[in-house]
Amino acid sequence: MYDDDMVLLEGAKKLVAKGVHVNDVYSPFPIHGIDPVIGVQHTRLGIAAFLYGLTGTLLAIVGIRYFMIVDWPMNIGGKPSFSLIENLPAFVPVTFEFTVFCAAHGMAITYLLRNKTLPGMPARNPDPRTTDDKFVMELHTTENGKFSAEELQSMLKETGVIELEVREA
Amino acid sequence: MQKEAAIRTPLILGDKTYHDITEDICRPIESKAPKAWYVLLAIAGVVALWGVGCILYLLGTGIGTWGLNKTVGWAWDITNFVWWVGIGHAGTLISAVLLLFRQRWRMAINRSAEAMTIFAVIMAATFPGIHMGRIWVAYWVFPLPNQFGSLWVNFNSPLLWDVFAISTYFTVSLVFWYIGLIPDFATIRDRMTKPLAKKVYGILAFGWTGNAKAWNRFEIVSLVLAGLATPLVFSVHSIVSTDFATSVIPGWHTTIFPPYFVSGAVFSGFAMVLTLLLIMRKVMHLENYITNKHIEYMNIVIIVTGSIVGVAYLTELFVSWYSGVEYESYAFINRFSGPYAWAYWSMMTCNVISPQLFWFKKLRTNLTFTFVMSIVVNIGMWFERFVIIVTSLHRDYIPSSWSMFYPTFVDIGIFIGTIGIFFVLFLLFARFFPVLALNEVKSILRVSGEKYRNTENHH
Numbered sequence: 031m032y033d034d035d036m037v038l039l040e041g042a043k044k045l046v047a048k049g050v051h052v053n054d055v056y057s058p059f060p061i062h063g064i065d066p067v068i069g070v071q072h073t074r075l076g077i078a079a080f081l082y083g084l085t086g087t088l089l090a091i092v093g094i095r096y097f098m099i100v101d102w103p104m105n106i107g108g109k110p111s112f113s114l115i116e117n118l119p120a121f122v123p124v125t126f127e128f129t130v131f132c133a134a135h136g137m138a139i140t141y142l143l144r145n146k147t148l149p150g151m152p153a154r155n156p157d158p159r160t161t162d163d164k165f166v167m168e169l170h171t172t173e174n175g176k177f178s179a180e181e182l183q184s185m186l187k188e189t190g191v192i193e194l195e196v197r198e199a
Numbered sequence: 200m201q202k203e204a205a206i207r208t209p210l211i212l213g214d215k216t217y218h219d220i221t222e223d224i225c226r227p228i229e230s231k232a233p234k235a236w237y238v239l240l241a242i243a244g245v246v247a248l249w250g251v252g253c254i255l256y257l258l259g260t261g262i263g264t265w266g267l268n269k270t271v272g273w274a275w276d277i278t279n280f281v282w283w284v285g286i287g288h289a290g291t292l293i294s295a296v297l298l299l300f301r302q303r304w305r306m307a308i309n310r311s312a313e314a315m316t317i318f319a320v321i322m323a324a325t326f327p328g329i330h331m332g333r334i335w336v337a338y339w340v341f342p343l344p345n346q347f348g349s350l351w352v353n354f355n356s357p358l359l360w361d362v363f364a365i366s367t368y369f370t371v372s373l374v375f376w377y378i379g380l381i382p383d384f385a386t387i388r389d390r391m392t393k394p395l396a397k398k399v400y401g402i403l404a405f406g407w408t409g410n411a412k413a414w415n416r417f418e419i420v421s422l423v424l425a426g427l428a429t430p431l432v433f434s435v436h437s438i439v440s441t442d443f444a445t446s447v448i449p450g451w452h453t454t455i456f457p458p459y460f461v462s463g464a465v466f467s468g469f470a471m472v473l474t475l476l477l478i479m480r481k482v483m484h485l486e487n488y489i490t491n492k493h494i495e496y497m498n499i500v501i502i503v504t505g506s507i508v509g510v511a512y513l514t515e516l517f518v519s520w521y522s523g524v525e526y527e528s529y530a531f532i533n534r535f536s537g538p539y540a541w542a543y544w545s546m547m548t549c550n551v552i553s554p555q556l557f558w559f560k561k562l563r564t565n566l567t568f569t570f571v572m573s574i575v576v577n578i579g580m581w582f583e584r585f586v587i588i589v590t591s592l593h594r595d596y597i598p599s600s601w602s603m604f605y606p607t608f609v610d611i612g613i614f615i616g617t618i619g620i621f622f623v624l625f626l627l628f629a630r631f632f633p634v635l636a637l638n639e640v641k642s643i644l645r646v647s648g649e650k651y652r653n654t655e656n657h658h
Contacts, residue, residue: 058217058386059642060414073416079423097342097351106355123360123438130427131367138374141420142405145413147381151406158389160409161382163217163641 031157031193032165035061041189042067042167048185051173056160075144079137086132090125156197167191210304210643212487217641220488224383224635225390227483232630235482243622250616253609254329262332264609271592271604276330277442278584279614282467283323284365284439285460285580288432289468290316291372294379295428298421304496306639307488311479312472313376314632318624319471320369322617327361329613357441364438368431375424381407382417383633436464443587450530450591453518459511463580466504466550469497470576477570479629488635491564498563501576505554508583512551530591538603539590542582549579 032038039061042052052068055061065072095114098104098121103111110116142148160166169186171179179196186194215223257264267274290313297305328334339345340362342352352359384400385407391397407413437457444456473494480489519531535543553575557563594601628634 055411056409057411057414058221058382058409059638060418061411064411065415068411070411070415073412073419075416075419076423079427083427093342094354098354102351104353106353109355117355120355123357123434123441124354124363126430126434127360127363127367127438130371130431131363134367134371134374134424134427137420137423138378141378141416145407145416147405147407147413149405150402153385153388153401153404153406154408155385155389155410161386161389161407162221 031159031191031195032167033163033192034190035059035165037190038165038167039064039067041186041191044189045167045169045185049176050169050182050185053168053170053173056155056157056166056168058161058163058165061165075137075141078140079133082136082140083129083133085136086129087125089132090128091121094121094124210307210490210492211640212490215487215644217644220635220637220641220644221386221390223485223488224633224637224640225387227629228387228631228633229391233482236626236630240623240626243619243626246615246619247623248616248619250613250619253612253616254325257329257609257613258334262330264607266605266607266610268602268604270595270600270602271589273592274589274604275585275606275610275614276326278581278588279617280323280326281439281460281584281588282577282581283319283326283617284436285464285467285584286471286577287316287319287323287368287372287468288436288461288464289472290314290319291368291375291428291432292465292468293472294375295425295432298425299429303643304493306643307485307490307493307635308472308476308497309639310376310379310632310636311476311628311634312468313372313379314628315472315475315625316372316468317369317376318621318628319468320365320372321624322621324365324369325617357438357445360438361442364435368435371424371428371431375421375428378417378420378424379636379639380632381405382409383637385409386637387633433461436461448591449524449526450534450587452527453515455511455514455518459508459515462504462507462511463550463583466501466508466554467577467580469500469504470573470580473497473501473569473573474577475625477566477573479634483629483634485635488640491566494566494569495564498557498569498572501554501572502557502563505550505576509551512547529594533594534586534590537590537594539586539593542586543590546579546582546586549575550583553579 032041035057038055038057042055042064045052046067055064055068057064064070091114098117099112099114105111109120114121155161156166156168157164167186169182171177171182174182177185183194183196211220265274265276290309293305293312294309297309328337331337340352340359352362381404384404388397388400388404391400437460440456440460443451444453446452476489477494480486516531516535519527522528534540553572556568557572562568589604593603
């Protein structure tokens with residue numbers, strides 16, 4: 031456990047340079063630059079949002095074409111009611127809104143599911159102080175077969191930890 | 200690590216550590232509410248109940264209880280609708296547009312501004328809802344399969360665009376706000392000692408862990424939602440303005456409406472944010488986070504948008520003359536010299552002339568003056584919508600049907616009532632929710648905090 035994000039970041043860099051595998055880091059706010067150090071892949075949620083948005087656009091166009099052109103064309107002030115292309119400008123607002131609707135909600139739902147954050151889930155952070163002002167780096171001895179538990183502890187102590195806790199998995 | 204120029208005013212004052220931030224924001228939630236809170240809640244609650252009573256009376260009796268007549272068929276209902284939607288524009292603008300522009304000062308105000316947005320949009324959505332008369336068939340606005348032949352809603356109509364715009368705006372703002380709230384609820388959950396409160400905040404926190412991958416996703420979700428919300432903010436009020444602009448009523452039928460409405464919306468929204476924040480920072484002792492610099496920045500936004508609105512008013516006048524259309528000219532001559540001239544000139548004074556006083560640094564850094572101005576601006580913006588709607592309608596094509604609009608007690612009760620409901624919601628928010636985005640404020644402490652700034656200068 032650390033009480034400063036920069037100390038943790040430097041410590042993680044040193045440990046990783048020595049070949050230690052850092053399992054995870056828990057912090058009260060995003061530590062910029064930690065992801066490449068401990069090998070967290072960049073999220074693909076952005077791509078997902080784009081695909082959700084595209085789905086929204088297509089659904090909106092298909093739906094509007096059915097409602098306004100195919101199923102029941104209405105003559106509104108002589109506007110072209112027979113062709114989707116010619117009537118499209120009037121359909122832009124709803125298509126746009128529906129695109130945003132699908133992209134935003136699709137992404138938000140995916141985000142909650144991928145993070146396993148849903149109403150009523152139990153807290154899974156290792157220490158309640160990690161949501162206040164403490165930063166925890168988690169190492170698993172099983173993933174660091176090269177080092178003994180004692181070696182890991184002494185290496186951690188060099189990085190400026192304020193607390194060190196060994197837990198049985 | 201990002202650096203910020205040392206000459207910039209720090210955004211977080213005082214000798215704050217990460218823990219102090221948690222303490223300062225969570226204290227109001229964990230301790231007993233001050234007496235003033237109960238007093239305000241009681242006042243707002245009574246006003247809200249009066250509003251609800253008027254709404255129920257309206258629903259039971261019909262739209263005839265409003266002061267509408269056959270010439271002025273749209274008045275306070277739509278004025279209030281547009282006014283509330285406009286107020287609801289500041290929150291998402293602050294959190295989305297300023298996020299994309301990497302304005303760090305938004306961090307201290309975005310949470311409460313977004314809450315305000317959500318409550319304002321709820322109030323706005325009330326008006327078209329109750330104006331339907333038969334609110335129990337409100338679902339007819341959606342394109343649902345039905346038994347009336349193949350009858351669908353009209354996708355050419357701006358009123359339907361509004362349905363999609365407002366519902367998308369409301370739900371997306373809500374999701375954006377809540378995703379930011381999850382880590383902060385986790386902070387409260389991990390601090391709470393009372394078992395029931397701990398359980399409730401635990402449910403609200405969705406089991407947030409704050410591990411590296413979760414934060415990685417959090418940041419990209421915030422960024423993409425901001426990217427989506429930005430055009431959404433501009434589209435919503437543009438679409439609201441097309442309710443008027445696509446009609447053929449002189450005074451409404453102008454292409455200037457979308458940008459003019461959007462800047463007016465931002466203008467009134469920032470004013471409402473200032474009204475609420477100036478009280479909140481004082482009562483909750485948040486002066487170190489919502490600093491005078493924040494207030495000044497918001498006042499600058501008010502000058503800019505107020506000036507845009509002013510230019511739009513003058514352009515409208517010019518075009519009505521330059522167009523050579525006598526009906527169009529008359530609509531505007533009637534606005535500034537007819538029976539509703541008092542409303543027009545109140546609007547001009549409140550929205551165009553008074554914000555210009557903010558050019559004086561003394562005035563825009565004066566909190567009392569800012570507070571008064573924030574209320575003046577919102578009065579002005581209400582008059583703007585009233586002027587656009589009622590003065591364009593009340594003298595229509597046949598002079599024999601010219602008339603005036605007089606609000607009934609139901610009109611007034613519902614309007615005042617929505618202000619009451621809005622304040623009830625905001626007071627509950629300020630009592631039980633983290634009013635500052637804890638995680639975001641912590642993330643800028645090192646860059647923009649006064650303490651860290653000073654220690655760095657010693658090197």
